């Protein structure tokens with residue numbers, strides 16, 4: 153689907169979608185439990201992949217109630233799946249449920265779409281090998297399809313922290329139901345560390361203890377998952393909010409207000425600070441979970457995205473519309489996502505008239521004297537690239553057509569309805 157966005161203003165109040173990261177974890181934690189009801193979940197292409205995996209391991213997922221998902225779990229003992237598990241486009245699903253597969257003696261085959269089958273899984277496969285399990289890449293290139301099993305019952309692993317934090321999340325979630333637990337020793341600095349904080353928070357809400365150590369993380373074995381009252385509530389998603397807040401700061405006619413914005417472990421709430429530092433007029437009422445932002449003259453800043461990789465596309469768009477230089481640093485791991493997002497944003501914003509330079513771990517956007525103009529840009533089948541380019545389209549002269557825009561279904565299925573609802577000129 154191609155979507156065309158014309159230069160236009162936005163205003164109004166909108167609710168942030170539920171968090172993708174919390175939803176994945178809550179559904180899988182409910183799978184590791186006897187069961188649980190996950191309230192206000194994100195139902196999207198990616199979280200459906202995690203639901204499929206829980207079902208494949210012997211759980212059941214009931215979506216008959218629109219605002220909650222009732223999961224009957226496999227209670228720490230995953231069954232051998234009848235078929236291959238298709239994780240589609242979801243890195244989180246593939247990493248988290250690969251560690252689940254390692255718990256059973258038999259083998260599970262995991263695969264995904266073209267993008268997911270090109271993303272790195274090697275360090276996690278190696279970690280499962282260190283724990284005595286079997287974890288192979290069928291093409292012997294550290295990428296899916298994967299064949300995983302071997303009845304891992306705990307141990308110690310050494311693993312790099314600078315490729316994906318999802319490996320650590322996977323090992324901690326599975327480690328709790330092993331016999332002896334898992335100690336994770338990081339061999340490099342951990343990137344995306346707030347995502348492990350999210351994991352620790354969800355584990356704690358499900359009655360599971362895991363903690364940070366001097367050189368990594370540890371989780372004791374023999375634990376049982378089960379949230380208090382059998383229920384779990386998913387908070388709003390700050391990565392998704394970043395597009396709404398960016399459009400308010402760039403194209404707000406009147407203020408744009410975003411609700412469901414309560415403080416949480418999400419590193420991507422840093423978007424509020426980024427906008428503030430760029431000069432946006434915004435207010436975060438943390439008590440009521442509401443952020444209000446007005447159209448503002450923005451200036452370029454330097455931002456490190458070591459902890460917030462998913463904000464890079466949004467910040468690149470903000471930088472293209474801001475005055476001065478925006479330097480996004482510590483971004484190498486942003487190249488391992490659904491696409492290489494450093495190159496994708498550099499190339500697509502350039503088509504819209506921005507001046508952008510990339511190095512291996514930086515993206516520099518020269519906002520001075522840039523007048524963004526409409527263009528046909530490639531959404532790269534990557535939800536965050538699509539949404540960031542759509543926001544840029546609001547302030548570009550003329551029409552911007554984003555190709556493959558249906559892929560917003562990965563994390564923000566009604567993104568274009570929300571955009572239209574706020575008054576943007578959007579043709580589908």
Ligand SMILES: O=C(O)C1=C[C@@H](OP(=O)(O)O)[C@@H](O)[C@H](O)C1
Nearest residue numbers: 173244316317318344347461462
């Ligand atoms: O654990 C998670 O929910 C996520 C972790 C991050 O990935 P990395 O840890 O691979 O950087 C992030 O980019 C992804 O969108 C979601």
Ligand SMILES: C=C(OP(=O)(O)O)C(=O)O
Nearest residue numbers: 241242243244462489490
């Ligand atoms: C990288 C992302 O997700 P995942 O790793 O789960 O594919 C994302 O949502 O930006």
